[in-house]
Amino acid sequence: MERSAYFIRRLLLIVPTLLGITLACFSLTQFIPGGPVEQAIMRMRGLGAGEGAAPAQAGETLAPEYRRQLEVHFGFDQPFHRRYVRWLVRDRLGLRMPSYRFPNRTAWELIRSRLPVSLVFGFTGFLLSYLVCIPLGIAKALRHGSRFDLVTSLWVLMGYATPVIALGMVLKMLLTGGLDGSLDWFPVGGFVSDHFATLSWTGKVRDLARHMFLPLICYVAGNFAVLTLLMKNSLMEQIGRDYVRTVLARGATPRRAIWGHALRNALIPVATGFGGILTILFAGSILIEQIFEIPGMGRLGLESIVGRDYPVFMAILALTSLFGLLGNVLSDLCYVLIDPRIRFNR
Numbered sequence: 001m002e003r004s005a006y007f008i009r010r011l012l013l014i015v016p017t018l019l020g021i022t023l024a025c026f027s028l029t030q031f032i033p034g035g036p037v038e039q040a041i042m043r044m045r046g047l048g049a050g051e052g053a054a055p056a057q058a059g060e061t062l063a064p065e066y067r068r069q070l071e072v073h074f075g076f077d078q079p080f081h082r083r084y085v086r087w088l089v090r091d092r093l094g095l096r097m098p099s100y101r102f103p104n105r106t107a108w109e110l111i112r113s114r115l116p117v118s119l120v121f122g123f124t125g126f127l128l129s130y131l132v133c134i135p136l137g138i139a140k141a142l143r144h145g146s147r148f149d150l151v152t153s154l155w156v157l158m159g160y161a162t163p164v165i166a167l168g169m170v171l172k173m174l175l176t177g178g179l180d181g182s183l184d185w186f187p188v189g190g191f192v193s194d195h196f197a198t199l200s201w202t203g204k205v206r207d208l209a210r211h212m213f214l215p216l217i218c219y220v221a222g223n224f225a226v227l228t229l230l231m232k233n234s235l236m237e238q239i240g241r242d243y244v245r246t247v248l249a250r251g252a253t254p255r256r257a258i259w260g261h262a263l264r265n266a267l268i269p270v271a272t273g274f275g276g277i278l279t280i281l282f283a284g285s286i287l288i289e290q291i292f293e294i295p296g297m298g299r300l301g302l303e304s305i306v307g308r309d310y311p312v313f314m315a316i317l318a319l320t321s322l323f324g325l326l327g328n329v330l331s332d333l334c335y336v337l338i339d340p341r342i343r344f345n346r
Helices: 002-031 036-050 055-074 080-090 107-142 147-161 164-175 201-239 242-249 254-273 276-283 286-291 297-306 310-338
Strands: none
Touching (some): 002 080, 036 055, 107 147, 201 254
């Protein structure tokens, strides 16, 4: 009963938290300079300059005349609270708003076109990270101080010290024929080949694997050190606890004491990141998608920010925030599933 009440409160708190996040970000997009009205005026200045007038003079002539029409077109003639309520209710968190860059497509249509890529890439990378890092962290804890622990620690520290963007550029330069073309093992970028639709089922799997191999290496490397060391240190801490020594004193084997008792408690700190899968699946990785030219959600978000496409940016932000808040609740649920003894205070 106590747990049910806790999770109900957490779910109810999502609503005011989401409203606060979207309200703050919506305010910034409405009042910071360089918005859609200013960009439209700049394009008009360029058009006037192309017709023989000086850019500044054309801007001074066009801007006062068309600014009010542009404000009406983009909805900036309405009070701020009305614009926010309209974005929140009528436009369904901005999902039904037309894009500024692609007026014939709504924000949701653009998001939906990129979502499958981020789902495949995000889920595969997340799964590989935990499948590699958790067993490696356990092995390092059980062989603490051995040669295996020292060698793997060196690789872990190297992965931690190497920025993802640098690793991606190096891999792309070395393994995609960037130097002299001798190691043209993987595609330069993209998610699938241009002739992907004509391939057989096995050919599609092979083509997708070739395009995802290097980005997934960068993704796993970004989480490699943190997850591995967290798993190792957590398990070593649990092995040194009194309850493990008590289990051993009662005649249990070290294998049973570690795998049957210490491991479950050691997984609790690692479970913190389980809820992040919801955000990762939707938001993607901006740097990795930009380096390898992957048409995913992260790249769409970056393009919308750079292009001042506020409807698309706000829709991505709202959905990402919603999934992030739900992910925090999912993390708490993972705590309970791993250790039913956990109790939440009111």
